[in-house]
Amino acid sequence: NAGVTQTPKFRILKIGQSMTLQCTQDMNHNYMYWYRQDPGMGLKLIYYSVGAGITDKGEVPNGYNVSRSTTEDFPLRLELAAPSQTSVYFCASSWGLAVTYEQYFGPGTRLTVT
């Protein structure tokens, strides 16, 4: 199993551009998550999904959108990129509730907005 994969690994965006961060998991997990990690900080939850067709906001959802059309994929869309969105983005997945089942993380995408 590849686990959780994310593309791209690195990206530089200009202010106002848009992009989609891809996340795929091959473990048949129902739950998927997007986090961001700012320099010197821990991770903060952006959005999560408990199954195909179901998504909900986390702690810091502004400026992002998600969709979950399949169990495997959970893309994160950035519209009108801003310098404040410069961060490392992590996708994660788990069988069920995070308190009960381990979250498996992808390797991250480092995004710079200039």
Added chain:
Amino acid sequence: AQTVTQSQPEMSVQEAETVTLSCTYDTSENNYYLFWYKQPPSRQMILVIRQEAYKQQNATENRFSVNFQKAAKSFSLKISDSQLGDTAMYFCAFENYGGSQGNLIFGKGTKLSVKP
């Protein structure tokens, strides 16, 4: 609001020795979970150990153990027989039972260096 504080930005330890990383948290909830995650230079987050707040017994996973003091809201991680591969950022995290799924509250992390 729940917060997690890691007061040691950086620590170092000699190979084979023992090191303890500190973590305190603040919550008014009674049922919650605490985690330690490891983030090596590869950036991938790896769960090290988990503790349920209702369990008095401290969790142990091989060389990793915790000292959970619920009244003091303290959750430290002890790494025994440190290995070079333990070099990483370590994050303490908290989640309410029944809270938003996956809404782990992370501390700022402690950078651990294991020296040969």
